[in-house]
Amino acid sequence: xxxxxxxxxxxxxxxxxxxxxxxxxxxxxxxxxxxxxxxxxxxxxxxxxxxxxxxxxxxxxxxxxxxxxxxxxxxxxxxxxxxxxxxxxxxxxxxxxxxxxxxxxxxxxxxx
Amino acid sequence: xxxxxxxxxxxxxxxxxxxxxxxxxxxxxxxxxxxxxxxxxxxxxxxxxxxxxxxxxxxxxxxxxxxxxxxxxxxxxxxxxxxxxxxxxxxxxxxxxxxxxxxxxxxxxxxxxxxxxxxxxxxxxxxxxxxxxxxxxxxxxxxxxxxxxxxxxxxxxxxxxxxxxxxxxxxxxxxxxxxxxxxxxxxxxxxxxxxxxxxxxxxxxxxxxxxxxxxxxxxxxxxxxxxxxxxxxxxxxxxxxxxxxxxxxxxxxxxxxxxxxxxxxxxxxxxxxxxxxxxxxxxxxxxxxxxxxxxxxxxxxxxxxxxxxxxxxxxxxxxxxxxxxxxxxxxxxxxxxxxxxxxxxxxxxxxxxxxxxxxxxxxxxxxxxxx
Numbered sequence: 001x002x003x004x005x006x007x008x009x010x011x012x013x014x015x016x017x018x019x020x021x022x023x024x025x026x027x028x029x030x031x032x033x034x035x036x037x038x039x040x041x042x043x044x045x046x047x048x049x050x051x052x053x054x055x056x057x058x059x060x061x062x063x064x065x066x067x068x069x070x071x072x073x074x075x076x077x078x079x080x081x082x083x084x085x086x087x088x089x090x091x092x093x094x095x096x097x098x099x100x101x102x103x104x105x106x107x108x109x110x111x112x
Numbered sequence: 113x114x115x116x117x118x119x120x121x122x123x124x125x126x127x128x129x130x131x132x133x134x135x136x137x138x139x140x141x142x143x144x145x146x147x148x149x150x151x152x153x154x155x156x157x158x159x160x161x162x163x164x165x166x167x168x169x170x171x172x173x174x175x176x177x178x179x180x181x182x183x184x185x186x187x188x189x190x191x192x193x194x195x196x197x198x199x200x201x202x203x204x205x206x207x208x209x210x211x212x213x214x215x216x217x218x219x220x221x222x223x224x225x226x227x228x229x230x231x232x233x234x235x236x237x238x239x240x241x242x243x244x245x246x247x248x249x250x251x252x253x254x255x256x257x258x259x260x261x262x263x264x265x266x267x268x269x270x271x272x273x274x275x276x277x278x279x280x281x282x283x284x285x286x287x288x289x290x291x292x293x294x295x296x297x298x299x300x301x302x303x304x305x306x307x308x309x310x311x312x313x314x315x316x317x318x319x320x321x322x323x324x325x326x327x328x329x330x331x332x333x334x335x336x337x338x339x340x341x342x343x344x345x346x347x348x349x350x351x352x353x354x355x356x357x358x359x360x361x362x363x364x365x366x367x368x369x370x371x372x373x374x375x376x377x378x379x380x381x382x383x384x385x386x387x388x389x390x391x392x393x394x395x396x397x398x399x400x401x402x403x404x405x406x407x408x409x410x411x412x413x414x415x416x417x418x419x420x421x422x423x424x425x426x427x428x429x430x431x432x433x434x435x436x437x438x439x440x441x442x443x444x445x446x447x448x449x450x451x452x453x454x455x456x457x458x459x460x461x462x463x464x465x466x467x468x469x470x471x472x473x474x475x476x477x478x479x480x481x482x483x
Contacts, residue, residue, distance in 0.1 A: 022472045055301035063349050091372040092394040
């Protein structure tokens, strides 16, 4: 499981790759959180190359989104494939975190 | 100067010998970040394989019957492949001749991983003590689960297999009022002690059949109250999903709600159809002041409802396919077996088809059959 965190125009962008399963979340969570939370700025997450997401992966995203919200920063995701989107629909995660189709949509969401 | 260096080396070696004398080489079978089993490598070494007479038996199709052999020589751990099909690797390097497994190194046997740890007897004893405490905790969790029911208006069979020593799943059922019966399944994100304690706290609320200002026969209210009681900020960042249903034996109406949970399935007795029972609600604890919805279905005579956790179907099979819930429903619609209970049949079929490393979540399945 790879993660690439970059910074563009005051927005943090995190790109996740691979399976976000229990084992990978255990390895990844600290890097994900440490790469995003200290900046306390709007954040978008690219899920284009995520093939699966387990409940611990959802918890990681949810915790980060809520942590940012408490500091006045927005959080949005984009690019989920149909299988990952189905998991988000089951949990109704999109009622809490905006899940958009494209990076431009996600940028517009956090900028708005 | 040369003598001085030699002396230093000898002194260092003696010191290591003393430390080594108090330490044991261990191989720890790991799943994710959890240690599933620990094996101390003694003077005779350990044979690793899929079946006895191996000393370390790993029942995994990627492991050969006699896969490899590990010995201690000059206080180092050495591994030799004994003709395995899928190979033996140390930190990613294939073993073609006896190879040292460094302390902290990972021995890969087929697709399973064993970590080399060099532990004191005190550490091992302490770890064993923790294991015993976890087993007691696991017994407590299991004691909260109700017994199966073979008689009455609702017959119930279930199977509960936590992936770690302690799981984050729990379920219950029973009479709620004169004509009303309740059934529910809770799945806390994650497993281990924290998730298990959270599941127990939720279970104990539901077992009392009472929540503040809540009509327990209305699933939407139950989920709303639980959501307020168990917000993740107040509970170590844990959220959970739930399926909760109430059945009226007079009207045969099953009223249900799911919070972040996949559907339960209403299955006809001839297994000709499985109807998903789900209402779209967020998982519980994720956000306060959410509104929850419920739905009602009429249960045909002798139909069954299958309630389960996502660990039942979130696997990768041996062909490399990531399962979705429909793959599991296909199994549900296959005939029941006379030789094993329905939950056990489904567990065995999933277990047979899954890559073992992907069986990393709790497996909880409740089958309720309505008279």
